[in-house]
Amino acid sequence: MGLYSTGSGAGNPLSSASMSTTPRHLLLRKPTPRHHQLGFLSTFASPLLHTSSGSKACNSSCQRWSSTENIGRKITCSLLKVEDDANDESCELVSGVELSVGEGVDSINAYLFKAVKNNNGTGILLLSDIFGFEDSSTREFAYRVACSGYNVLLPDLFRGNPWTKDRPKNLFDKWISEQEPQKVAKDIATSAKWMVDEFLAAGISKKLGLIGFCFGGGKVIEVLARDQGAYFGIGVSFYGTRIDTSVASKIKVPILFISGDNDPLCPVNVLESIERSIGRGSRVVVFKGRGHGFAHRPQSFEEDEDAEQAFMMMRNWLNDGLVANTC
Numbered sequence: 001m002g003l004y005s006t007g008s009g010a011g012n013p014l015s016s017a018s019m020s021t022t023p024r025h026l027l028l029r030k031p032t033p034r035h036h037q038l039g040f041l042s043t044f045a046s047p048l049l050h051t052s053s054g055s056k057a058c059n060s061s062c063q064r065w066s067s068t069e070n071i072g073r074k075i076t077c078s079l080l081k082v083e084d085d086a087n088d089e090s091c092e093l094v095s096g097v098e099l100s101v102g103e104g105v106d107s108i109n110a111y112l113f114k115a116v117k118n119n120n121g122t123g124i125l126l127l128s129d130i131f132g133f134e135d136s137s138t139r140e141f142a143y144r145v146a147c148s149g150y151n152v153l154l155p156d157l158f159r160g161n162p163w164t165k166d167r168p169k170n171l172f173d174k175w176i177s178e179q180e181p182q183k184v185a186k187d188i189a190t191s192a193k194w195m196v197d198e199f200l201a202a203g204i205s206k207k208l209g210l211i212g213f214c215f216g217g218g219k220v221i222e223v224l225a226r227d228q229g230a231y232f233g234i235g236v237s238f239y240g241t242r243i244d245t246s247v248a249s250k251i252k253v254p255i256l257f258i259s260g261d262n263d264p265l266c267p268v269n270v271l272e273s274i275e276r277s278i279g280r281g282s283r284v285v286v287f288k289g290r291g292h293g294f295a296h297r298p299q300s301f302e303e304d305e306d307a308e309q310a311f312m313m314m315r316n317w318l319n320d321g322l323v324a325n326t327c
Contacts, residue, residue, distance in 0.1 A: 093117045094146045101155065101194040108187050110155040111139065113146035120149040121202075122322050123195045124209045125232075127188065127216025127223075128154065129293070130176075132162025138213065141296045141311075145211070148315055149323075155191040157184055157216070181222075188223055192231050207233030209322050211314070213296055214265075218243045221274065225250040234321035236314050238295050239266040248277035255282045256317045258310050260290025285313060 093116040100107045111133055124145055128138045133156045142152045163175055195208055210232045212220040217240030224235050225244075229252035239259040243266075255278060257271045268286050275282045287294065287306050294303045295310040 094143055096143075096146075101153075102187075102190040106186070106190055108156050108159060108190060109133070110153055110191060111142070113142050113152040113154070115146050115149045115151065118149050119151065120323050121199075121204050122150055122206050122209065122318075123199060124150045124152045124211060124318070125188070125192055125195060126152055126154045127210070127212035127219050128157060128162075129214035129216060129296075130158075130163040131165075132156065132158050135162070137297050141213075144311065145315075145318075148318075150209075150318070151195075153191055153195055155187060157187060157219075159187075184219065185222065185226070188219065189226075192223075192227075196231055206322065207231060209233065209318050210235040211238070212236070212240065213238045214241050214293065217241065217266075220255065221245075221251070222247060224253060224255065228252050234318065236317060238310075239263055239292050240271075241265045243270065243274065245270060245274055245277075248274040251278045252280070254278070254280045254321065256314065257282070257284040258287075258295060258313065259284070260287045260292070260294055262289055263292045265292050285310075 094113055095116050096111060096113045098109065098111050101110050102108055126138075126142050126145070128135065131138065133139075133154045138154065142154050146152045158179060161175075161178075163172065167175070192208065199206065199208075207229075208231050210220055210223060212218070212235075217237040220235050220237040220240060221243050224232055225247035228250065232253060234253055235251075235255040237255055237257050240257075255275075257275060259266045259268060259271060261268055268284070271284045271286075275284045287310065290303065290306055295307045298304040298307040
């Protein structure tokens with residue numbers, strides 16, 4: 001693996017002390033939809049997930065997933081003692097619920113992952129790729145972010161009609177043209193407002209973080225340009241597609257761009273141009289030899305290693321830009 005990064009501004013959030021990551025490949029089952037209007041930081045009545053049988057490490061090599069079939073549908077994490085690790089982390093218990101945000105015809109479905117233990121009080125809005133908010137790879141990633149202490153909202157940007165791998169490729173252009181930019185933008189704004197309102201109700205004033213993959217990674221640019229620093233304090237864009245470069249100079253917060261140099265859908269020179277337009281400590285990190293989607297859909301052992309490093313960089317970026325700055 002090789003990578004290089006470029007950045008503007010003196011600070012480099014990627015230089016934080018290393019934070020361990022969780023291994024991938026959790027097996028997620030689609031939960032029964034529930035529609036709630038509840039306090040964002042309250043304890044949910046219906047935690048969500050199952051894993052495959054056996055144990056999976058959580059947050060560090062000294063922790064594991066402990067799953068219990070048919071008992072409350074929970075995932076918990078327990079600490080295992082290995083070697084002489086003096087910096088053992090306590091794994092977060094994550095709960096989740098499917099809900100509806102917004103009102104009337106403007107309401108959309110979403111999934112909320114909430115760190116129950118050691119919740120840092122910070123919200124993350126995660127924008128999916130074209131496969132939508134129910135996709136297992138995207139939900140796994142959202143779960144892992146929540147396991148780091150965050151509250152992650154994953155909205156249904158395609159309103160029940162995501163792209164599916166079994167569709168003929170010649171239908172893609174028609175499908176993507178049906179995803180009206182104004183409607184997607186309105187749904188994202190509805191999701192962000194819901195999160196902000198919930199935080200205010202809980203007496204928390206921290207700004208939100210924004211993460212996006214592919215289609216969602218491109219929307220990160222547009223959302224932050226419109227937001228002007230009102231709701232969001234930092235962004236992360238993974239190999240964004242269909243990026244509107246003309247709005248980059250309007251962005252008021254730093255963005256971490258993560259991509260591969262073998263990704264024709266997200267040219268590195270375009271990211272570097274956007275990063276220069278934004279300034280404000282933004283950074284481009286490029287993984288050599290990697291193509292599209294490697295960070296949340298790794299296809300090999302080598303890609304899996306790079307995906308773990310990308311996750312760690314993202315987590316450091318969020319911690320330094322959101323949590324550490326508001327404590």
